[in-house]
Amino acid sequence: MVLLAAAVCTKAGKPLVSRQFVEMTRSHVEGLLSSFSKLIQTDTQHTFVETESVRYVYQPLEKLYMLLITTKQSNILEDLETLRLFSRVIPEYCAVIEEREISDNAFNLIFAFDEIVALGYRENVNLNQIKTFTEMDSHDEKIYIAVRQNQEREAKDVMKRRAKELEQTKREQRAAGRSGVMGGMSFPGSSGSSFGGIGSSVGSSSVSSSSMSSTSSVGASTGSSSSRPAPAPSRGMVLGGKKPVDGIVAEMGGQTGSFSAQRQVVAPSKPVSSRSGVHIKVEERISMSADHDSGMESLEVKGIVLLNINNPDDSHCRIAVRNEDSRAIQFQTHPNVDKKLFGSDSIISLKQAGKAFPVNSDVPVLKWRFASTDESQLPLSINCWPSDAGDGKCDVNIEYELLQEQLELHDVVITIPCPTGVGAPTVSSCDGEYKFDNRRGVMEWQIVVINGNSKQGSMEFTMPARENDFFPVNVGFTSETTVCNLGIAAVKSTDESSRSIVFSSESSLVVEKYLVN
Numbered sequence: 001m002v003l004l005a006a007a008v009c010t011k012a013g014k015p016l017v018s019r020q021f022v023e024m025t026r027s028h029v030e031g032l033l034s035s036f037s038k039l040i041q042t043d044t045q046h047t048f049v050e051t052e053s054v055r056y057v058y059q060p061l062e063k064l065y066m067l068l069i070t071t072k073q074s075n076i077l078e079d080l081e082t083l084r085l086f087s088r089v090i091p092e093y094c095a096v097i098e099e100r101e102i103s104d105n106a107f108n109l110i111f112a113f114d115e116i117v118a119l120g121y122r123e124n125v126n127l128n129q130i131k132t133f134t135e136m137d138s139h140d141e142k143i144y145i146a147v148r149q150n151q152e153r154e155a156k157d158v159m160k161r162r163a164k165e166l167e168q169t170k171r172e173q174r175a176a177g178r179s180g181v182m183g184g185m186s187f188p189g190s191s192g193s194s195f196g197g198i199g200s201s202v203g204s205s206s207v208s209s210s211s212m213s214s215t216s217s218v219g220a221s222t223g224s225s226s227s228r229p230a231p232a233p234s235r236g237m238v239l240g241g242k243k244p245v246d247g248i249v250a251e252m253g254g255q256t257g258s259f260s261a262q263r264q265v266v267a268p269s270k271p272v273s274s275r276s277g278v279h280i281k282v283e284e285r286i287s288m289s290a291d292h293d294s295g296m297e298s299l300e301v302k303g304i305v306l307l308n309i310n311n312p313d314d315s316h317c318r319i320a321v322r323n324e325d326s327r328a329i330q331f332q333t334h335p336n337v338d339k340k341l342f343g344s345d346s347i348i349s350l351k352q353a354g355k356a357f358p359v360n361s362d363v364p365v366l367k368w369r370f371a372s373t374d375e376s377q378l379p380l381s382i383n384c385w386p387s388d389a390g391d392g393k394c395d396v397n398i399e400y401e402l403l404q405e406q407l408e409l410h411d412v413v414i415t416i417p418c419p420t421g422v423g424a425p426t427v428s429s430c431d432g433e434y435k436f437d438n439r440r441g442v443m444e445w446q447i448v449v450i451n452g453n454s455k456q457g458s459m460e461f462t463m464p465a466r467e468n469d470f471f472p473v474n475v476g477f478t479s480e481t482t483v484c485n486l487g488i489a490a491v492k493s494t495d496e497s498s499r500s501i502v503f504s505s506e507s508s509l510v511v512e513k514y515l516v517n
Contacts, residue, residue: 019110040058061090063097090102090109093108118369276503277502278314282488285302288514302367310360312359316356316495317501318349320346370483379483380475380514382398400447402455428462472515
């Protein structure tokens with residue numbers, strides 16, 4: 001099917017929300033929508049009407065219409081199925097189906113429409129997936145936050161433990177100082193004078209040694225070089241006089257040695273690299289479905305280039321795209337971008353001369369789509385071989401192989417479903433780490449990184465099960481390299497100087513679906 005546009009309009013033909021999925025002029029879209037109200041026949045039960053060039057497929061929503069405009073060559077059954085999905089999306093974002101509510105939630109509806117259709121073709125998504133995608137719930141962000149909070153807790157525990165040790169050391173030093181002073185005191189009396197003299201001599205040495213030791217250990221941070229012994233404390237224990245932990249840490253902050261090494265735990269994490277005045281994000285999402293018997297069923301890669309300009313002086317620019325991929329990739333430029341210039345020279349530039357790109361916002365300037373059923377185009381091949389081992393048990397051998405060596409996959413998690421209530425599997429070999437979650441009934445095989453130096457790996461385990469109990473196998477990973485070999489070559493200004501503009505860029509690849517059924 002080729003879906004041209006989707007709209008929510010009144011029965012009089014007034015459009016409330018309209019989203020175009022192919023390149024069309026505004027006047028053309030408005031003309032098609034205005035013609036729709038004149039073509040509707042009230043005395044028929046059909047929910048579609050055709051003209052010489054397009055087909056209108058619609059569904060009444062109280063006082064409004066949910067309308068799809070397609071080509072006449074599209075499959076009417078697929079059109080009706082897509083229309084039902086559009087109609088189910090609207091109540092998810094609008095409490096009541098009326099003009100004001102539709103207008104207030106226009107952007108949410110547009111975002112949801114974009115998840116249903118891309119480049120004129122229906123996406124393989126359901127209502128729950130659409131809600132998840134539009135909420136932008138990031139699993140990677142949750143992991144990052146959890147790791148950071150755990151590091152902060154560990155650092156605080158180390159600091160508190162070290163502070164308690166320092167406080168205990170100071171208490172012991174003060175106790176040693178008091179005992180030395182008590183030993184050196186002389187008491188009045190004729191018979192005790194000689195004893196007091198001997199005690200004074202011995203006690204003085206004790207006080208001097210203890211005091212100098214205390215001065216050298218604590219006073220090192222202040223650089224004191226006095227050799228005079230510190231005076232003994234003139235008062236005893238004071239209730240409530242315990243020095244707070246933070247005060248001890250601040251007092252001992254200048255010491256070197258093991259304490260300095262412990263303080264490095266709370267050092268701030270590595271800062272994110274600074275962005276230039278022009279920042280470009282290249283993002284891809286991959287979706288793959290395969291059958292463990294018949295092989296790969298579908299592979300789809302969707303990409304987008306987002307342009308963010310922070311410096312208004314650089315808003316008049318054009319972007320040279322480096323396309324080193326020889327595969328059949330479908331490109332779609334933003335309606336304001338010169339499509340012919342991109343088709344001939346791979347340059348993203350606005351149609352209207354002198355017009356500037358928006359500032360301080362992520363502007364989607366280019367989209368692409370790659371689809372294939374060739375297994376050699378897969379980034380990561382997964383083979384799962386369960387076999388009957390007798391006594392109601394199965395031997396499972398699962399292996400992976402990186403087929404696109406230019407990719408480097410990070411945080412790879414291969415999730416294998418397992419039957420519950422039969423105990424944990426017995427793992428005989430594993431490249432990487434594994435975790436069995438009995439509550440969820442899955443075995444998670446975790447590989448930190450897969451690249452050209454470590455392309456292959458395998459895992460073997462045994463457990464009571466049937467062969468079909470270990471499907472579907474679900475795979476998740478991230479990468480800073482895209483499947484389609486695209487990048488940004490240069491950014492230049494559109495004025496007469498054609499100066500080169502400093503830019504920064506980042507690439508990312510995330511998994512939307514990667515299943516072996």
